[in-house]
Amino acid sequence: MPPLLHSICSFPSTVKSVFETSRTKPKASFLSHLTKNPTLSLKKQVCATSATFQDEISPEITTINLPDRKNYSKKRKRILEAYQLFEKMTDQGHKPTPSTCNTLVFALCDHGMFRKAVQIVEFMLRSGMLLDEVCTLIVKNLTTIGAYEYAIQLLDEMEQRGCTLDPEVYDKLIKSLCRKADTLNPSRGWHCLDKLVQKGLASTNPDTINRLINTAYLQGGTYLTVSVLTQILLRGGEPDFRCYHKVLAAYKEDDLASEALELFSVLPPSLKYDLGIYNVLLNTLGYQGRWSEAEALLDDMMERGFMPDIVTYKGLILAIANKGYTQEALEIVEELRINEFEIDTWCFNPIIMRFCSEGQLNMVHKCLKNMERWNCPFNNGTCRAIALLCNRGMLDEAVKILESLRQKKGNELHSFYGKELFGYLCCRGNTFEALQILTKLEQVQYTPKLQTFLYFVNGLCMECFHEEAVEMFEVMDKYNVRPNIDNYNKLVLELCKGGRIDLAIMALEKMVKKGYEPTESTYVIIIEAIGNLERKDLVGELLRELYARGEVSQESVEKISLKFCLDNVGF
Template sequence: MPLPMRIRLPLLHYSTTTALRFSSSSLALHHLYGVRTFALPFLHQRRSFTYVSSDDSDLESDSSHSQPQFVSNTPLANANNNCLTRAPTLDESLILFYKLDPSSKSARVCNPLLKSLLKLGRTDDAHHLLDQMLQPDSKFPPDDFTGEIVFGDLVKRDRPGKGIADEEIVGLVTKLGEHGVFPDTFKLTQLISKLCGNRKNGLAWELLHTVMKLGGTVEAASCNALLTGLGREREFKKMNKLFAEMEEMKIHPSVITFGILINNLCKARRINEALGVFDKLRGKGEKSWIGVEPDVVLYNTLINGLCKVGREEDGNAVTYTALISAFCGVNNIDKAMQYFDEMLSSGCSPDAIVYYSLISGLSIAGRMDDASVVVSRLKRAGFGLDRECYNVLISGFCKKKKRERVYEMLNEMEKTGVKPDIVTYNTLVSYLGKAGDFATATKVMKKMIKEGLKPTVVTYGAVIHANCLNRNVDGAMEIFEEMCSTSMVPPNTVIYNILIDALCKNNNVERAVSLMDDMKVKGVRPNTTTYNAVLKGVRDKRMLDKGFELMDRMVEDACNPDYVTMEILTEWLSAIGEIEKLKLFVEGYRVSSNPSSLQT
């Protein structure tokens, strides 16, 4: 008769010796798979089994349940169907794990155990287990789920009893990275932020570059976290180096990246470098690879920094250019014009960027007379308008309904060799359609196609909307049908909403409902605006059953009602005594399971 197997590992934290008897490591593995609290999460059923050792002695089991016999040579594939009667302790699970043959171990077995150890603060045991997984010749190397567990614990390491020292993080990330396991962008950013917050910029730098070197995914957010830490310590050389590396590795910076750089440079009164970064953002003097538009926060940051420096230094062309661009960017045109006049009186010569910024800002603000004055000054200075400037001027004149100036701009574009683009044509089509000049709008669309430009969803939407505004719903439907049949441009929710609303207002509710069905067929998701328009229509036509059906669809689509929806339904259903249906709808239940006999 074989002696009972007794296992005692000094690494484990337990007060009594644990004695367990198994005939093989396969049976031990089945015991490990039975751990419910600390082990495998994929075990969804609680079952009771008696494990029979080679001497037919039973382990202690729960006598309140039936005891089917478990044979030790059951295949491993069936392990997750065989759970223990009583969940053993975590110490027992570790004992069983270390008894297993290496070939029986896998990341799938290790990960839940590792997670439990870390959760309970048993970092020594967890790291011992992880070290085995990270060995170069390990039979059970880590996988992505291992990474989620470890990196998730690292970002929480500031809790008492958790995690490892900052200095060990880079080594651990390196070892996992060598197995192809990397932190995701969110966790990498958190780790870098924590290291920088602890004034460990060197470690944060090493961590980011380790992930880069090993081939992990690095995005702007992680670089931004490091830039923030470097900026706090005024490490501008490293900030510039990291920014250059981002360009080299095609890590596209965000507007936040530029905001961090400009903010820290301005605070350090390194205004020329800040302006250089701002020029790079705008792609000045080189082919832009960035594709980022400055936002109000960035403009304000630049304005604040420039104004502080400007109080001590005489203004120069570069400073004035940045200030004018920044104030135009935040729609403070009066301040921009003030600096423009000051720039001229100080003898500084504005460049094309200054003129373009002013023209764009004035046009967007609707100050077309002032914009025209700036255009004249631009031409006297020897500059010409580019396509973007022409487009913003045409848009401004369209909004002011100055058709003659629109045609003047178009003729000038043709004379100077600046070809209209899709933005130009969309602006014209929208303007002509709203003005009711459908014949000219159609001609513009045909010319656009002839020029090799394909109409976009914006083009079709502009024409359809213009027709609906002029109560030419049939014409709008013709364009819609042409769009669906001959073009490669699928209609979107906005176009459907325009048509459905127009049809309902034109008392053609049945066709509006059929368009909603068409949306479902084509996979276009309706929104609250869609439902509001058609619910209003079926209410006016007293189509109660269709109203209930639409309410059910709204629930199924998880489309939340707004105050317009509630106003329509409350008024309608209260008047016909169906307020209970409204309550069901508000609570997220179907309302048409018991159809009402009322058709009022």
């Protein structure tokens, strides 16, 4: 039995509860944190008498026998010996110099021994050694390894002790949180972001504000986006054009045209009168079929000197075509051509998509001929639109059109159907249509390659067909396609991100039976997924056992224990 499976079998009751919990992914609730901000206590592995430490220590010791940093940066053993000497001296009541602590912290961080570095920084804070450079370094390293809660706790203590951190540290922390928001337990991730917003630390940099707004939109939709923007404004933030553009786009996606118009009415003139803002509002009104209001807005836009551009008309074509007015959309395209606008494929794609969803094959061919006549080469969006014919029971016709496009472009078979078609369809939520096309192509001796299967695996996971994604690896065996360990690790990661740790373990078991050897990354992915379910007790148990078996390194143990604010895990 592989080590991790044996380890998990040692805790059957707890793991079962984890798997049951993992099937229901918690939803982000930013507003719940606006009125309730529980403060996490900083877990310290230090002397209980730290409050009176400064009074009890003996006169300052000026030196610790440390080698120069450049000489020992690659010698882990000597760094550990230096750290042990540091512990011994401080236990005896001696006080190292700030420069000594600074050197040791830098060396420990360079070699991934972050917990030991944090303990030295905590000692420095208690002893009154306020070195801003060291504090900045440790927060940056905690952010890099994803120990966000610990980093914010340490920030709180540093502020209380009078440390001044570089504003870039806060920006780095927010950027990292936004980038990893989809892999975190939403309540944990947004709790950390909310604490920074509440402190007013996210309101100084327009790029940071824009990143926050964008992440809020991706994670929680319009409600969360507006909530974040409101909090930033209340704390004196000054969002720029991009932020309001994103909020209006969120309103458009949720068909909230009235709310979008209300926001537009209160925007300051410097942000309000912009062609991009007008374009989003016109799209929003068009999506809801509010043509009279859209026409009035278009007149207002032109009166203020903003002439419609090709982006404006593309948005209107998209809205009109989505409402089923395809003939009117074609007339707009014709007018654009007559008036010498630079029309392109994206003017035709929404019209073709509508015709395909309705099964109007003749009109599809007519649009493709017009595209060819007007020098608008097809793109991935065109192929995606044609793939929708599969949903109308017209698979043969869809494949025939796609094959015709491939031959006109002169693409090699696997190049066209692999990355250009299947890769694009799977990342855009059309994996089912892609599978139908693949089934048809197999009849003409098309043999999918490894990368093609991986496109389907990613698409199935993205659309929450996790069991089918695992089965896809069994299908690979039938085609004599052998994935590597990195492909399996990616599958395990996607399953864990989807809250299916049970399937991740099952995939791991199948992988081992086929002769693959799990890597440290395999174990770390699953352990962190369990940690995101707030099962710190189980994380500690697994870390202890896997470390004892040599499956995870000391560095990984320190990173994970800091990331989930674990107590001493026994090392």
